[in-house]
Amino acid sequence: DSGVTQTPKHxxxxxxxxxxxxxxxxxxxxxxxxxxxxxxxxxxxxxHYYNGEERAKGNILExxxxxxxxxxxxELNLSSLELGDSALYFCASSVGLAHTGExxxxxxxxxxxx
Amino acid sequence: QKEVEQDPGPLxxxxxxxxxxxxTYSNSAFQYFMWYRQYSRKGPELLMYTYSSGxxxxxRFTAQVDKSSKYISLFIRDSxxxxxxxxxxxxxxxxxxxxxxxxxxxxxxxxxVHP
Numbered sequence: 001d002s003g004v005t006q007t008p009k010h011x012x013x014x015x016x017x018x019x020x021x022x023x024x025x026x027x028x029x030x031x032x033x034x035x036x037x038x039x040x041x042x043x044x045x046x047x048h049y050y051n052g053e054e055r056a057k058g059n060i061l062e063x064x065x066x067x068x069x070x071x072x073x074x075e076l077n078l079s080s081l082e083l084g085d086s087a088l089y090f091c092a093s094s095v096g097l098a099h100t101g102e103x104x105x106x107x108x109x110x111x112x113x114x
Numbered sequence: 115q116k117e118v119e120q121d122p123g124p125l126x127x128x129x130x131x132x133x134x135x136x137x138t139y140s141n142s143a144f145q146y147f148m149w150y151r152q153y154s155r156k157g158p159e160l161l162m163y164t165y166s167s168g169x170x171x172x173x174r175f176t177a178q179v180d181k182s183s184k185y186i187s188l189f190i191r192d193s194x195x196x197x198x199x200x201x202x203x204x205x206x207x208x209x210x211x212x213x214x215x216x217x218x219x220x221x222x223x224x225x226x227v228h229p
Binding site: 002004031033042043044045048050055056058090092094097098099100101102103104105106107108 | 146148155156157158159160163202204206213214215216217218219220221222
């Protein structure tokens with residue numbers, strides 16, 4: 001158990017809908033990262049928050065947004081969902097900025113868009 | 115062309131075999147290299163981290179980096195059934211103090227070690 005908690009574990013929704021994925025980092029970790037894992041693209045970096053502020057952004061779609069709250073949990077909002085958004089969404093955390101490359105990943109939220 | 119190429123396998127080996135997993139990359143800005151292991155229905159976990167060309171050993175695992183060839187490898191000695199998982203290479207540039215967790219991953223190699 002990495003100590004990173006993600007909810008929900010599974011989510012099935014329809015095209016055009018909006019969903020929110022939630023992540024609680026390990027106790028004491030200030031950084032939260034979101035990654036998307038799909039069969040064709042592999043594991044791709046979406047966004048990084050550090051202590052409430054956006055630190056880096058990857059190829060995150062404009063339909064997607066994220067935030068980190070004062071209690072350090074984070075939410076990833078996905079809107080106007082398309083079939084291609086079906087994927088496993090991972091949250092990861094690290095104590096600081098992950099100088100050693102060590103990210104602690106949750107078990108993921110599997111999103112299916114029908 | 116992807117920045118990081120990794121043969122997805124699957125790779126099946128008998129228990130006790132030496133396993134070699136490889137990645138090539140095209141972005142010369144990548145300076146730091148990692149190997150993550152992902153068990154089925156779990157998130158990835160860090161196995162090895164290295165930033166210099168050469169070998170780094172940790173128990174049964176050896177990470178090898180050749181920056182001149184843009185090639186990294188992970189060797190697993192005396193492989194065990196518990197090593198059965200997907201192995202992902204990951205890498206990043208210098209980050210410039212922004213985000214060291216912004217990693218570029220390979221597709222992952224599925225490894226099965228059978229008794």
